[in-house]
Amino acid sequence: MKGRVAVLKAYGGEFELREYPVPEVEAGAILVRLSRAGVCGSDLHIWRGEMKEIYGASPQDLTFGHEMCGRVDKLGAGVTTDSMGQPLREGDRVTYLYFFPCGRCPVCLHDEMGSCPRKARPNRVAGTPPYFNNAYGEYYYLRPGHFVFKIPDEISDDIATPTNCALSQVLYGLRRAGLRAGHAVVIQGAGGLGINAVAVARDMGADKIIVIDRLPERLELARAFGADHTLSATELPTADRRVEAVKELTGGFGADVVADLVGYPEVIPEGLRMLRGAAATSRWAASRPATSSATTPPPSSAATRGSWPPPTTPRGPSSSRSLSFGATSRDFPSSGSSPTCFPSSASPKASSRRTGCSARARRTRRSRARPSRCEPQRPWNWGRRFSAKALTPSW
Template identity: 40%
Template sequence: MTAGLTVAGTADRAAELAPGFGRLANMVEPGRLEYVDYPLPEPGPGALLVRVLRANVCGSDLHTWRGKHPVKKSGGLGHEMLGEVLAIGAGRPTDNRGEPLVVGARVAYTYFQTCRRCAQCLRGQLNLCDNAYEHFGKQPDEAPHFHAAFGTHCVVQPDQHVYVVPEALPDVSAAGANCGLSQVLFGIDQVGIAYGETVLVQGAGGLGLSAIAVAKERGAARVVVVDGVDARLEQATRFGADAVIRLQDHDGIEALTEAVRAAFGGAQPDVAIEVAGVPAAFADGLQLVRRGGRYLVMGNLSPGTTVPYDPGLITRKALTVRHVDRYDGRYLWQALRFLTDHRDRYPFDTLVDAEFPFERIEEALVASAERRVTRAAIVMG
């Protein structure tokens, strides 16, 4: 981490563990954590036991922490992480691209599985696997206990994608590959960005910054970012945004539309990408993209949040609106390659601007929810 906040811990909780035990943070209820210890399991056939090196606080973790997840109201938290292989179950000699798995290897892995048996998988929609969260959604008291990222260890199940991390890629960059960047790469492939097209990104969090980089590498002629947090807009500029728009400087959709037109030289963008997670952003995006344009929606996930919009506008503008949930697990390798190939061009190593020790996870969640940090990381030591 080149700059930012490091929060010192008062004690190394991992060092207090009895031999053969691991520790995890359990959300007893939204907004309240407790630490619990369990014996480390032997990985079953095709599974891995990994020691978690780093885990980031993602926007969807905050949704769960605030009680806005449609199902998950308790249990382990965290899903954006990097690990080191401690033990390998029988029948798993390689990762998902054929690279040998060995004890001590750094690995990135999907937080969900692809069962390849459900109706969605059999249709080829692997990102929509009906059994994706079979293990991730379990409670910590259910063996093998270590199902999520906010823990000293994690068990990676046979149907989760696992990839050995390229040696040249630092931990701080690799830890974010399995969520934001993989999601953006997959999502953008669903709507396409042709060489010379223009792109509007709504939201400059981790997803939005990744979207800038991917859009640029796909050949976008101009990328403009809208957000309401100055620090995020500054980061967007460092990631290559051609212009940024401070949301609160424009009162209402008409003023925002004019600002967007001005940023694109009098036109509206060919593609808009919603990664703000704010319902109003969706209605705005329908107005901001050009007639015949494409709109990729990935940020709005929380159930029960609604916003009024004119469905006829979509027809009159002949828009293509694509909502994307999760990603095909194979895109995790693409994300690792993207980070490795472009590590000198885009400052992914600066996305994390605050590091917290394992015993200060709740503080990391609160600081992230209050937007005092752009992206927090839990460093296991």
């Protein structure tokens, strides 16, 4: 039996579909037949050739993608349950982590598996056994030592697909930053991560959510997802003015938590100035090279939590909480956030043209994304009702 994998031969180019033999499933492993794959912001960076320092001057038959879900095609010997102890059978829908921490080093034992120095990640070069190593293919080979979660019936594939990425990251990051009911939080950046952070912060009981971005459509979406105040970085062009605006909105004291979801080092000193004393800032956006040498110190006793590379990379418990969030959270606006899904049978030409169109919340992240060829958006929601009950016990 063979399956197909989408292979990128040139940055910014089209994908080529190649066939590879479907591997036999070893003990402790799972073969998943994929039903959905998402396009993350990092996937856009890879496709555009903006991460050449990692992937080389040319893609070298690159395969990638990490947001996905599917059905169990084959279970390896000894696999009878998912990572939460739920019975697992062939045909069950699942989502899972796309990296494999050792689980034994001091970092893992401190509940920071995303930062495990020994963690493994599947090879991204096409033709490397077991061949199905990333999201853009018909199968995914989940090696032994995985974290896998059965998807509840009430959660659609559209909702489950990104739970192992942005949603897991913000659930874990805001918890690590110490966000609690009644807190004021500033979210720097309203892209895919930022919009998820708004929804999660609201669910966690934040009293005041302030979002900063340059794009009006992002700020509009942030308000629809629960932001109390939005600040335009275009209308407030200097850090001093943005800090002053945050102080005014928080009674002169500053925010309890500031989350950097932009990924530019320049915003870090600015975020620190927005904090009240002894508050915390959390970062979980991919950093780009600094263009300034700003070294503004944080307020007295302020704590910086989180980094990139993470501990805020999605982990087992965070992925489980993501599914709980999707099943129990209130309905969020469908317009502007619904994913467009492309079946695995889509032609490589169509797939490459539509790259960057998986979700409008992500699509607005960069002006160079290509929305014009997107299919019509299908309404969906995050779940049936708004409640933090499913998340609270594990915090």
